[in-house]
Amino acid sequence: MKKRMKKMLSLVLSACMTLPVFSAAAVYAEPKETIRVWYWEDNDGSYADAYSTWSEQYPDAELVLEAVPWNSYHDMLIAAAASGDLPDVYKIQPTWIPELRSLGAIAELDDYIDSWDGKDTIPMSMWESAKAGQEATFAWPHSLVVLYLYCRKSYFEEAGVEYPKTMDEFYKACEALTKDTDGDGATDVYGFSMRGARGGHFMWAGLTLNNGGGFFGDDGSVVLNTPEMVEANQKYLDIYLNGWAPKTAPTDGYTEIVQNFESGVTGMLIHHLNSANEITDVLGEDVDVVPLPEGAAGRYLPSEPCHWAVSANSENTETAINFLKYASEEETHKALCKNAGLVPFITPVTEDPEFTENKFCAASMEYLDDVQIFPVCNTWGDWSETVWPQTMQRAMMGEISSEEMIQILADNLAEE
Amino acid sequence: MERKKKIQWQPVLLLAPAILIVVLIIGYPVARAIVLSLYKYDMTNLQNVKFIGLQNYTDIFTKDDAFWPALKNTVLWVGVTVTAQLLLSLLLANILNKSFRGRGIVRSVVLIPWVTPCVLISLMWAWIFNGNYGVMNEILKSLHLIKENVAWIAQPNTALWVQIMAMIWQGIPFFTIMILAAMQSVPRELYESASVDGASSMKQYFYITIPGIASTIVSTVMIRLIWVFNNVDIVYTMTGGGPGYSSLTLSVYTYLQAQKSMKFGYGSAVAIIGAILMSIVIFIYLRITREQGGMIDK
Numbered sequence: 001m002k003k004r005m006k007k008m009l010s011l012v013l014s015a016c017m018t019l020p021v022f023s024a025a026a027v028y029a030e031p032k033e034t035i036r037v038w039y040w041e042d043n044d045g046s047y048a049d050a051y052s053t054w055s056e057q058y059p060d061a062e063l064v065l066e067a068v069p070w071n072s073y074h075d076m077l078i079a080a081a082a083s084g085d086l087p088d089v090y091k092i093q094p095t096w097i098p099e100l101r102s103l104g105a106i107a108e109l110d111d112y113i114d115s116w117d118g119k120d121t122i123p124m125s126m127w128e129s130a131k132a133g134q135e136a137t138f139a140w141p142h143s144l145v146v147l148y149l150y151c152r153k154s155y156f157e158e159a160g161v162e163y164p165k166t167m168d169e170f171y172k173a174c175e176a177l178t179k180d181t182d183g184d185g186a187t188d189v190y191g192f193s194m195r196g197a198r199g200g201h202f203m204w205a206g207l208t209l210n211n212g213g214g215f216f217g218d219d220g221s222v223v224l225n226t227p228e229m230v231e232a233n234q235k236y237l238d239i240y241l242n243g244w245a246p247k248t249a250p251t252d253g254y255t256e257i258v259q260n261f262e263s264g265v266t267g268m269l270i271h272h273l274n275s276a277n278e279i280t281d282v283l284g285e286d287v288d289v290v291p292l293p294e295g296a297a298g299r300y301l302p303s304e305p306c307h308w309a310v311s312a313n314s315e316n317t318e319t320a321i322n323f324l325k326y327a328s329e330e331e332t333h334k335a336l337c338k339n340a341g342l343v344p345f346i347t348p349v350t351e352d353p354e355f356t357e358n359k360f361c362a363a364s365m366e367y368l369d370d371v372q373i374f375p376v377c378n379t380w381g382d383w384s385e386t387v388w389p390q391t392m393q394r395a396m397m398g399e400i401s402s403e404e405m406i407q408i409l410a411d412n413l414a415e416e
Numbered sequence: 417m418e419r420k421k422k423i424q425w426q427p428v429l430l431l432a433p434a435i436l437i438v439v440l441i442i443g444y445p446v447a448r449a450i451v452l453s454l455y456k457y458d459m460t461n462l463q464n465v466k467f468i469g470l471q472n473y474t475d476i477f478t479k480d481d482a483f484w485p486a487l488k489n490t491v492l493w494v495g496v497t498v499t500a501q502l503l504l505s506l507l508l509a510n511i512l513n514k515s516f517r518g519r520g521i522v523r524s525v526v527l528i529p530w531v532t533p534c535v536l537i538s539l540m541w542a543w544i545f546n547g548n549y550g551v552m553n554e555i556l557k558s559l560h561l562i563k564e565n566v567a568w569i570a571q572p573n574t575a576l577w578v579q580i581m582a583m584i585w586q587g588i589p590f591f592t593i594m595i596l597a598a599m600q601s602v603p604r605e606l607y608e609s610a611s612v613d614g615a616s617s618m619k620q621y622f623y624i625t626i627p628g629i630a631s632t633i634v635s636t637v638m639i640r641l642i643w644v645f646n647n648v649d650i651v652y653t654m655t656g657g658g659p660g661y662s663s664l665t666l667s668v669y670t671y672l673q674a675q676k677s678m679k680f681g682y683g684s685a686v687a688i689i690g691a692i693l694m695s696i697v698i699f700i701y702l703r704i705t706r707e708q709g710g711m712i713d714k
Contacts, residue, residue: 186564247567
């Protein structure tokens with residue numbers, strides 16, 4: 001009897017061991033398609049919040065959002081493109097398109113765009129920006145910011161100057177706002193938050209190229225090196241050399257220029273909507289925004305558009321395109337613009353009072369169609385990442401003249 | 417008649433796995449870097465990759481505005497940092513070798529800079545020396561040593577020195593611990609017999625302690641020479657090599673060329689030049705210090 005019991009028990013136990021196999025078979029389902037997306041954050045967590053409804057609309061595809069730090073984003077992207085390890089969808093700036101094309105890493109999107117019902121909700125200027133002067137479209141509009149001038153209201157009232165509309169008024173304001181407030185012989189407040197480190201080429205372009213200069217002529221040759229540009233550049237350098245910008249300006253990057261403005265060290269700052277929440281948190285109503293000043297040739301509004309691109313090697317292209325369409329839906333676009341501090345460009349979000357009644361957003365939207373996109377060429381990455389900051393800093397230090405600086409910038413912009 | 421030497425295969429076979437690993441993880445990357453340095457290899461323009469012989473090298477020596485300032489800065493960066501670390505660590509190790517109340521706690525606290533990530537150290541020192549709100553300006557102003565704020569890391573004559581200070585601070589614990597360990601391994605009997613013979617403390621230090629720790633100092637200095645030379649994070653985080661080229665070192669320049677400008681061929685050439693220069697320095701250093709336990713035989 002005892003022996004039989006043992007046999008029975010061993011049989012039952014053996015049967016139990018096979019149970020997981022059957023249970024696994026019972027719950028086995030087709031594995032979900034996975035879409036990997038790379039982006040850099042505009043505000044922490046804003047993308048995850050904005051795209052949280054993806055799984056409701058596309059339950060069969062898992063969305064994996066991977067935030068990559070901005071400082072190393074371009075390097076990582078190019079390295080991933082060269083090694084064929086790109087995610088399905090990734091955020092880009094239009095100036096990177098030639099590099100990615102040369103690596104065979106970016107898919108052409110014209111057919112998908114033409115067959116999409118919502119194409120007209122995105123303005124033509126954004127589609128042109130995404131096209132970036134190429135013969136085909138390789139990017140899908142994602143976001144846009146427009147540079148404007150933050151002005152410290154109380155400083156202007158105290159100095160008795162108006163917000164600048166022209167370059168002459170801007171330089172006068174720089175001088176008028178620069179002050180020794182405690183009478184110790186040292187300057188405590190400077191006119192302008194100047195950025196000499198990486199990324200400073202945006203404000204530099206906004207305050208010099210409005211003199212009529214440009215990067216490339218119609219025939220594709222570099223036209224940066226003109227006497228007018230040398231003169232405009234000298235005036236820009238003089239902001240630092242005259243002591244109207246903090247002494248730290250040569251190495252000041254984004255964090256420093258914003259902190260200088262928020263802490264009252266400077267009276268003016270050029271940036272965009274992205275920093276508005278942070279600045280109003282600190283300064284409250286003591287800040288206004290005006291468009292960048294006009295030069296001899298009007299306004300030059302350098303923009304920082306960003307777009308989505310789809311990997312040429314993606315195995316889930318259709319789902320990747322669905323993600324782009326989803327990201328361009330009214331609710332998703334609104335949520336992202338609100339959370340990340342971006343300028344809405346998709347109809348009808350552009351008419352939403354939440355954005356139109358916000359002075360920072362309104363100032364950005366007013367000039368949406370006048371923005372200038374930087375040239376799209378192979379040399380731009382190196383030029384903007386390394387050549388511009390090093391050359392600018394050398395000129396600020398007096399190691400090279402304005403003329404030499406412009407010559408170096410022009411030489412490095414030209415394709416070999 | 418000379419007898420033919422028989423090859424001993426057993427040691428070769430036993431060493432083979434280790435040699436294979438070294439060849440794979442060191443030999444291949446070095447060989448690849450040398451080959452890359454002979455090419456125009458821009459990651460952003462892979463269609464135009466071409467063999468250009470030594471052109472990258474001639475461009476570096478003849479056309480590159482940044483290379484010579486970077487080389488000069490590297491000599492200062494490595495020379496001043498390692499010398500200062502050695503001298504300050506000797507002083508600190510002597511203090512920590514004495515017996516006093518709370519010595520264990522002090523020994524632990526001394527390690528803090530070494531265990532702090534380099535990027536945090538850079539940010540911390542950048543804040544201390546910030547030209548607008550930095551605590552250093554406040555201290556110097558309260559001592560009436562300066563009248564107005566100095567933009568320490570935004571001026572070409574001070575930027576590199578602030579970073580050297582940060583690097584010295586970071587590396588002292590490693591040196592100190594190595595020297596302290598060597599000091600404690602010097603036999604006590606030597607000091608006892610020297611005392612019996614009437615040798616002063618100073619004489620004991622120079623004739624017993626220093627010779628006793630010489631081989632540790634030689635190897636530690638060599639390690640630090642290489643580490644400080646290779647360091648990228650402090651300079652890159654604090655100034656990115658700027659303003660201009662004023663704090664650019666060869667390692668940072670290599671990084672900028674390869675990782676930021678994506679010029680892998682040119683960046684490899686800068687790296688190879690740096691490696692050759694460093695090898696020469698290490699060779700000379702070991703020749704000079706062979707009496708103290710350097711690795712090169714007389």
